[in-house]
Amino acid sequence: MTDARVEAAVDDGRVRIVVSGEIDLQNAGDVEGQLTEAISNQARTVSIDLGEVAYLDSAGLRVLFHLVERLATLQIAVELVTPLRSPSRRVIELSGLAALVPLDPPA
Amino acid sequence: MSASAASKGRAAVDRLRDIETVTHAGLAHLGVEELLVELLDRVRNVLDADTAAVLLLDAPNEQLVATAARGIEEEVYQGSRVPLGRGFAGRIAATRRPATIEDIADADVVNPVLRVNGVRSLLGVPLLAGGELLGVLHVGTIALRRFDDDDADLLQMVADRIALAVTAAQSDTERKASALLQRSLLPQRLPQVPGLDAAVRYIAGGGGTVGGDWYDLFTLPSGRVCIAVGDVVGRGVRAAAVMGRVRSAVRAQALGNQGDPAVVLDLVDRQLRHFDPGEMATAVVALVEPSFDRVHLSSAGHPAPLLVDGDGAAHYVDLTPDPPLGVKGRARRRSVTCELPPGAVVCFYTDGLVERRGQLLDDRLELLREAVTAAPAEDVCSTVMGRLIGLERPTDDVALLVVRRADSRTEPLEVTRPAVPASLSEIRAAVRRWLVDIGAAPEDVTDVLLAVGESTSNVVEHAYGPAGGTVGVRVELEFPDVVVTVRDTGQWRSPRGSNRGRGTAIMESASDVVAVGRGAQGTEVVIRRRLAVAGRSA
Numbered sequence: 001m002t003d004a005r006v007e008a009a010v011d012d013g014r015v016r017i018v019v020s021g022e023i024d025l026q027n028a029g030d031v032e033g034q035l036t037e038a039i040s041n042q043a044r045t046v047s048i049d050l051g052e053v054a055y056l057d058s059a060g061l062r063v064l065f066h067l068v069e070r071l072a073t074l075q076i077a078v079e080l081v082t083p084l085r086s087p088s089r090r091v092i093e094l095s096g097l098a099a100l101v102p103l104d105p106p107a
Numbered sequence: 108m109s110a111s112a113a114s115k116g117r118a119a120v121d122r123l124r125d126i127e128t129v130t131h132a133g134l135a136h137l138g139v140e141e142l143l144v145e146l147l148d149r150v151r152n153v154l155d156a157d158t159a160a161v162l163l164l165d166a167p168n169e170q171l172v173a174t175a176a177r178g179i180e181e182e183v184y185q186g187s188r189v190p191l192g193r194g195f196a197g198r199i200a201a202t203r204r205p206a207t208i209e210d211i212a213d214a215d216v217v218n219p220v221l222r223v224n225g226v227r228s229l230l231g232v233p234l235l236a237g238g239e240l241l242g243v244l245h246v247g248t249i250a251l252r253r254f255d256d257d258d259a260d261l262l263q264m265v266a267d268r269i270a271l272a273v274t275a276a277q278s279d280t281e282r283k284a285s286a287l288l289q290r291s292l293l294p295q296r297l298p299q300v301p302g303l304d305a306a307v308r309y310i311a312g313g314g315g316t317v318g319g320d321w322y323d324l325f326t327l328p329s330g331r332v333c334i335a336v337g338d339v340v341g342r343g344v345r346a347a348a349v350m351g352r353v354r355s356a357v358r359a360q361a362l363g364n365q366g367d368p369a370v371v372l373d374l375v376d377r378q379l380r381h382f383d384p385g386e387m388a389t390a391v392v393a394l395v396e397p398s399f400d401r402v403h404l405s406s407a408g409h410p411a412p413l414l415v416d417g418d419g420a421a422h423y424v425d426l427t428p429d430p431p432l433g434v435k436g437r438a439r440r441r442s443v444t445c446e447l448p449p450g451a452v453v454c455f456y457t458d459g460l461v462e463r464r465g466q467l468l469d470d471r472l473e474l475l476r477e478a479v480t481a482a483p484a485e486d487v488c489s490t491v492m493g494r495l496i497g498l499e500r501p502t503d504d505v506a507l508l509v510v511r512r513a514d515s516r517t518e519p520l521e522v523t524r525p526a527v528p529a530s531l532s533e534i535r536a537a538v539r540r541w542l543v544d545i546g547a548a549p550e551d552v553t554d555v556l557l558a559v560g561e562s563t564s565n566v567v568e569h570a571y572g573p574a575g576g577t578v579g580v581r582v583e584l585e586f587p588d589v590v591v592t593v594r595d596t597g598q599w600r601s602p603r604g605s606n607r608g609r610g611t612a613i614m615e616s617a618s619d620v621v622a623v624g625r626g627a628q629g630t631e632v633v634i635r636r637r638l639a640v641a642g643r644s645a
Binding site for chain 2 (some may be wrong): 001002003005022023024026055057058059061062069085090091095
């Protein structure tokens with residue numbers, strides 16, 4: 001069973017989300033639901049920390065692409081915290097998502 | 108010869124013929140139910156009775172249960188029950204002596220079926236086998252009648268015949284039922300856990316009834332693997348049933364308390380003492396960490412397993428047994444942790460393997476120690492059974508479970524799983540372990556996992572219709588390359604949906620060569636990745 005945790009904290013329009021565990025075809029839908037739940041229309045900026053994600057593939061990327069697209073429409077700023085050489089960083093760089101959303105640390 | 112002597116002689120001949128009627132060898136081929144019906148019919152004829160019935164003892168409930176009846180069959184259909192000591196049949200059972208009732212109107216008869224059907228007079232005898240009460244046989248007449256001693260003797264003869272048949276049938280049923288129960292409670296085959304090579308031997312002991320030996324091996328959602336071997340004290344159906352409950356309890360507790368086998372055994376112990384007071388069982392529970400690098404063990408009165416680690420010599424795990432399950436102990440249960448390097452072997456067994464009449468236990472344990480080597484699990488099992496059991500049929504149950512941690516440096520990884528999303532993380536966990544074991548650099552691990560993850564997801568999403576199928580993964584080292592082969596037996600279909608193409612792109616970026624072979628038998632994707640240690644440029 002693929003396990004991921006999504007923890008969110010809201011501070012005056014700033015939403016900080018920390019994701020840990022693994023994301024694949026099995027739980028990508030759940031993770032997507034938890035991410036969208038964590039962000040209200042009151043949010044101004046969203047930061048999603050993927051530093052503790054041990055595995056992320058195209059199923060998880062699809063969630064991130066969707067979310068980034070949706071947040072752009074809602075005019076909510078988003079950044080992805082993804083340490084250099086981490087599993088999430090690798091796949092995000094391979095996918096071209098980096099062209100759509102700022103990364104921390106920057107590319 | 109006087110007339111009365113002649114009539115006595117004729118009566119004796121009739122008696123003999125009657126006796127032959129109810130004890131004829133031709134009855135031997137009948138099953139117990141047919142035999143009961145046949146004997147009841149014959150005894151009814153011979154004694155000129157209207158009804159005949161057998162009530163068998165239900166010892167735990169201290170009741171007699173109507174099991175076969177002729178004349179008034181509804182006694183059986185209604186499952187008539189008579190408490191021991193009460194009523195006509197109950198008194199015969201309590202005193203184990205024949206009894207008669209001349210007129211039911213004056214008597215204490217529990218079963219209303221007899222009264223309702225107009226039965227007036229009764230003769231009953233106990234069913235005894237080896238001095239043990241099995242039940243009661245009685246006959247009844249509608250007309251008033253005084254049964255005499257000859258009638259009672261004849262009925263007792265039939266009762267003895269019935270008792271023999273019932274005993275044989277009961278022990279045969281018990282033997283078959285417990286064997287069947289035990290078989291159904293043990294894993295049909297061990298689950299395939301990639302990276303762990305496991306084999307088992309199970310021999311039901313001699314002496315007819317099975318004992319309560321059991322074994323189990325299962326994975327947990329955390330990636331841990333639980334291995335358990337145990338022995339329920341006692342034999343037969345009850346031991347087999349308790350064994351099933353203990354095994355389920357270990358599974359449930361291992362699911363809830365994944366870390367420490369001592370905690371698992373503690374909870375199983377509480378469960379057994381509460382729900383099955385008086386039962387006793389031994390068990391050893393081992394939890395292998397998700398990395399397979401270490402194993403945690405705890406014993407409830409069970410002999411310590413053997414471990415062969417790096418140096419190749421087997422030694423008994425230094426595991427002091429805590430009290431068996433079902434026995435109240437004060438102290439906290441303990442567990443030990445052992446390193447489990449690649450190639451290490453752990454051997455679990457029950458006492459039936461090492462206990463042998465006329466031989467010293469220490470000698471047998473030493474014999475076992477010498478038989479266990481760092482070989483494939485099947486080979487270890489064969490060697491152990493050959494040396495310890497040999498040609499002698501064991502008198503007690505024997506369970507032997509051998510687990511060997513695969514050595515990635517020399518062995519490819521093979522995993523086949525149903526092509527469903529739930530399989531993906533398990534496959535990745537196995538591949539990750541394999542890569543770490545061969546010393547792959549973190550970037551190599553990340554990329555190979557991505558390539559494996561994308562290609563297996565692809566099979567899950569596209570290879571099959573709703574009936575499903577399997578996804579097979581083979582990972583091998585062709586130094587300096589890692590070669591991954593992902594196979595399905597479905598029909599190729601181009602990817603669909605919003606994710607289309609992204610997975611394939613990732614898979615290609617994460618590897619050096621991707622070759623896709625599509626055939627009528629399915630699709631095979633071969634992914635080749637050169638390892639960083641071999642001087643790969645990042």
